[in-house]
Every structure is written in C-alpha cells, then in structure tokens.
Amino acid sequence: MWIQKEIDLPAQRRGFHLITDRVLAELPELAQISVGMLNVFIKHTSASLSINEDADPTVRQDMESHFNKMVPENAPYYRHTYEGPDDMPAHLKASIIGSHLTIPVTDGRLNMGTWQGIYLCEHRDHASGRSLVLTLNGKV
Amino acid sequence: MWIQKEIDLPAQRRGFHLITDRVLAELPELAQISVGMLNVFIKHTSASLSINEDADPTVRQDMESHFNKMVPENAPYYRHTYEGPDDMPAHLKASIIGSHLTIPVTDGRLNMGTWQGIYLCEHRDHASGRSLVLTLNGKV
Amino acid sequence: MWIQKEIDLPAQRRGFHLITDRVLAELPELAQISVGMLNVFIKHTSASLSINEDADPTVRQDMESHFNKMVPENAPYYRHTYEGPDDMPAHLKASIIGSHLTIPVTDGRLNMGTWQGIYLCEHRDHASGRSLVLTLNGKV
Numbered sequence: 001m002w003i004q005k006e007i008d009l010p011a012q013r014r015g016f017h018l019i020t021d022r023v024l025a026e027l028p029e030l031a032q033i034s035v036g037m038l039n040v041f042i043k044h045t046s047a048s049l050s051i052n053e054d055a056d057p058t059v060r061q062d063m064e065s066h067f068n069k070m071v072p073e074n075a076p077y078y079r080h081t082y083e084g085p086d087d088m089p090a091h092l093k094a095s096i097i098g099s100h101l102t103i104p105v106t107d108g109r110l111n112m113g114t115w116q117g118i119y120l121c122e123h124r125d126h127a128s129g130r131s132l133v134l135t136l137n138g139k140v
Numbered sequence: 141m142w143i144q145k146e147i148d149l150p151a152q153r154r155g156f157h158l159i160t161d162r163v164l165a166e167l168p169e170l171a172q173i174s175v176g177m178l179n180v181f182i183k184h185t186s187a188s189l190s191i192n193e194d195a196d197p198t199v200r201q202d203m204e205s206h207f208n209k210m211v212p213e214n215a216p217y218y219r220h221t222y223e224g225p226d227d228m229p230a231h232l233k234a235s236i237i238g239s240h241l242t243i244p245v246t247d248g249r250l251n252m253g254t255w256q257g258i259y260l261c262e263h264r265d266h267a268s269g270r271s272l273v274l275t276l277n278g279k280v
Numbered sequence: 281m282w283i284q285k286e287i288d289l290p291a292q293r294r295g296f297h298l299i300t301d302r303v304l305a306e307l308p309e310l311a312q313i314s315v316g317m318l319n320v321f322i323k324h325t326s327a328s329l330s331i332n333e334d335a336d337p338t339v340r341q342d343m344e345s346h347f348n349k350m351v352p353e354n355a356p357y358y359r360h361t362y363e364g365p366d367d368m369p370a371h372l373k374a375s376i377i378g379s380h381l382t383i384p385v386t387d388g389r390l391n392m393g394t395w396q397g398i399y400l401c402e403h404r405d406h407a408s409g410r411s412l413v414l415t416l417n418g419k420v
Contacts, residue, residue: 002315002419004386035277037179041384043393045333050235053185055352058220062228063155063235064370065217070210070350077345080338088342089249095330095343095377097235102242102382104181106144111273113183116239125273133384133391135295135317137277175282177319177415190375193325198360202368203375205357210350237375242382244321244413246284251413254322256379277417279282 001036003029003136011129012122014086016050016060020117024110026134036105036138043131046090046124048097054117063121067093090123097121105138141176143169143276151269152262153228156190156200164250166274176245176278183271186230186264187239189265194257203261207233230263237261245278282317283309283416292402294366296330296340300397304390306414316385316418323411326370326404331343334397343401347373352359370403377401386416 007026009019023040024030030038042049053059071092073085080088101118104111120130147166149159163180164170170178182189193199211232213225220228241258244251260270287306289299303320304310310318322329333339351372353365359367381398384391398409 004315004384006386006391035144035275037277039382039384041382041391043391045331045395046395051185051239052231052235056220059228059231062218062220063232066211066228066232067216069215069217071346075346075349077349078342080336080342088339088346091332091339092343092346095332095399098238098378100382101180101333102240104144104179106146106273106277108157111146111181111183113185115185116183116314117223119235131393133386135315135384137317146290175284175415176293177417191325191379192375196360198315199368199371202358202360206351206355206368206372208355209355236376242319242321242380244415246286246317246413251286251321251323253325253411255325256323259375 001138001140005134009120009130011127014122014125016063017120018054018117018121022117027136029136030105031108032140033105033138034107034140036136038103038105038110039100039135041100041133045094047130048094048099048121049101050097050119051101051116051122052119053115055115064131086125093123141278141280145274149260149270151267154262154265156203157260158194158257159260160194163258167276170245171248172280173245173278174247174280176276178243178245178250179226179240179275181240181273185234187270188234188261189241190237190259190261191241191256192259193255195255226265233262233263281418281420285414286326287412289400289410291407294402294405296343297400298334298397300334300401303398307416310385311388312420313385314387314420316416318383318385318390319380319415321380321413325374327410328379328400328401329381330372330377330399331381331396332399333395335395366405373403
C-alpha cells in the first residue's frame with residue numbers, strides 16, 4: 001500500500017516549530033497500516049526537518065539559539081551573500097539537520113517515543129510557506 | 141515482505157558505541173531478502189544513530205570530544221537547563237546527528253562499506269536503556 | 281517494484297559536488313514508478329550525501345568553508361591522527377551531514393524542489409572514487 005500527499009504549510013517565523021499534528025491530520029490512511037514507514041520530505045533548501053522533544057518549548061528556543069551560534073550570519077568566508085545574511089546560514093543548517101525523515105509505522109500509528117515530535121525548522125527571516133511530500137508505504 | 145521489531149538496548153555510558161552486531165542478531169530474516177531497505181529508528185530525543193568507522197576506537201573517542209566542543213554544556217543562552225547540563229546538548233546532538241538510518245539490503249545482508257558500522261550515540265551522562273524500532277522491507 | 285544498483289563515482293577533489301544528473305542517468309526505471317522512494321547510500325565513512333541548492337556554485341564553496349571552520353583539522357583533542365589531518369574531520373563531517381538520502385518519487389521523477397540537487401560531499405584531500413547504492417522502491 002502506497003499513499004503520497006503533497007502539503008503546503010503556512011509561512012512561519014524563523015525558528016523550530018512542531019508539525020506532528022498537521023502531518024497526522026493529512027494521513028487518516030495511517031490507521032490502516034499494520035507495519036510500514038512514513039517518509040517526510042521538505043522541498044526547500046533553507047528549511048529542514050527534525051525529530052526532537054515536543055513538550056517544553058524552551059528546547060525549541062535553545063535549538064534556534066545554538067544553531068545561530070554554530071552557523072553564524074555574516075561569516076567573513078561566505079560568498080553567497082546576495083540573498084541576505086540569513087540565506088547562507090539557512091542552507092548550512094538544512095544540510096546539518098537534514099531534509100527528510102523516515103519514521104516507522106506500527107499498528108496504525110507513528111511509532112515514535114513518548115516525547116518525540118516532528119519539527120519544521122525554519123531558517124529564513126521572511127520565508128513563504130513550505131511544501132512537504134508525505135510518502136507512506138506499508139501493509140494493511 | 142515486512143519485518144518489524146522493537147528492541148531494548150542496555151544503558152550505556154555517554155559516548156559513541158558500535159551496535160551493528162546487536163542489530164544483525166535481531167534480524168535473522170535479513171538472510172531471506174534479496175533487495176530491500178532496513179530502517180533503524182531511536183525512540184529518544186537525547187541519543188542518536190549514525191554510521192561511521194567501526195575499526196579504530198579512537199574515532200569514537202574523537203567523536204565524543206568534538207561534539208562536546210561543538211555543542212558545549214552550560215552555554216549562556218540555554219533556557220532548558222532543569223534536567224542538568226548534559227540535557228540540552230543531548231537534544232542538539234540528536235538533531236545534528238539524527239534519529240534514524242535507512243540502509244540498503246542486498247543478497248541477504250546490509251550493503252554497507254567495509255569500514256562502516258552502526259553507532260548508538262549516547263548523549264546523556266546517566267541514561268537508561270534505549271529502544272530502537274527496526275523495520276525491514278524487501279523482496280525475497 | 282524494487283530496483284537496486286551499485287555505482288562508482290570517479291575521484292573528486294575535496295568539496296561539495298552535484299551528482300543529481302549522474303544518479304538519474306543510472307535509473308531509467310524511475311520513469312515507470314508512479315509513487316515510491318529512492319534511497320541513496322554512500323559506502324564510505326569520510327564522505328557524505330546531502331540535498332541542497334543546485335544553482336549557485338558559491339553555496340557549495342561556502343559549505344566547504346563553513347564545515348572546515350566548524351570541524352577543524354588538527355584539533356588538540358583528536359587521537360585518530362595517523363591517516364592525516366583531514367581524516368578525523370572527514371569522519372565527523374560524515375556523521376553531521378549523513379550517509380544516506382531518501383527522496384520521494386512521484387509520476388516517474390524525483391519529487392524534489394525546484395532548487396534542490398543531490399550533493400556528494402567529499403571530505404578527504406586525496407580520495408579515490410566513491411561507491412553508492414541506489415535502491416528504488418515503488419509501484420508502477
């Protein structure tokens with residue numbers, strides 16, 4: 001069984017955002033899958049996807065603070081600067097964090113840990129919406 | 141053909157640990173798959189999974205040293221501090237390294253390179269055991 | 281439907297290289313898949329795979345500059361030094377960027393964004409060629 005959907009997320013401010021509920025709302029078919037995998041893919045090079053703690057919002061704030069320190073704006077060695085100081089750091093963060101997730105499916109649900117959620121990591125200051133491709137493969 | 145297992149790894153000290161043999165021991169069905177993929181997923185937000193050199197243990201020691209430098213404890217901008225100084229760095233390392241692997245299967249075995257092994261990256265000082273979901277999909 | 285191929289890329293200089301065209305050239309069967317996933321896996325521990333901007337070459341130059349800063353050569357804490365100053369940083373970059381990609385397939389093509397391309401990230405100064413495993417799974 002293969003299910004695939006392309007979804008558009010609204011523009012979000014720079015930072016780390018929980019999107020687990022939105023992804024699940026798009027996939028009522030998940031309930032029929034006994035064993036499978038869900039691939040979540042972001043079609044952009046200046047935002048990324050991760051799985052991390054979904055309870056305390058300070059985790060997401062600290063993610064933003066630390067990635068800004070580890071991948072600074074205006075580094076003297078950047079040449080790709082014409083789209084603004086947040087652009088090249090956004091590309092770097094996308095390669096560090098990654099563009100896709102593959103999550104196991106068990107008995108009709110995502111088999112993540114109790115505290116795990118799906119993050120959309122928005123690295124631009126003034127992004128538009130973002131498109132995701134959800135690909136679900138499994139057996140009924 | 142779909143095979144899925146959830147396994148519990150014993151508590152390990154902070155650092156990078158080889159778990160290839162343990163994963164393979166859980167999957168005797170691998171021998172029947174001619175072409176496929178194995179997904180390995182960790183159900184935690186303060187440990188991670190990677191593939192890297194499995195021969196010289198100094199590689200794993202240097203991994204621990206470098207990630208501790210790149211993601212320090214007690215950074216002045218951390219707000220998520222009440223679970224201890226190792227907690228927020230652990231979440232950051234999990235998003236940098238990643239929570240899952242997808243490895244090709246060929247002729248009944250994982251088709252990794254000669255020097256590649258699967259790492260459990262334990263980022264907490266006093267972790268409990270860790271749960272993994274192994275999902276194998278392929279054709280006989 | 282399962283298709284799997286192992287391909288050898290020629291030696292490339294240290295840096296970030298676009299390989300999208302080469303991967304596609306190896307997979308004429310992609311055109312028959314209506315919905316599926318492509319897994320790309322690199323069988324080495326000192327090179328990595330990423331998806332990022334495929335238009336402006338300065339993005340790839342800045343990637344190389346920044347990863348060299350974030351993961352320096354000759355860090356005083358490295359113990360794994362006998363294969364040269366570029367070796368341990370190469371292993372670290374491989375775990376940060378990752379060894380594999382899983383990309384959705386839709387209507388006979390990779391469903392990536394307009395500006396996305398597949399990068400081979402070569403982290404050694406004098407690498408030999410690199411082997412990739414391409415695993416395509418989907419329905420006709």
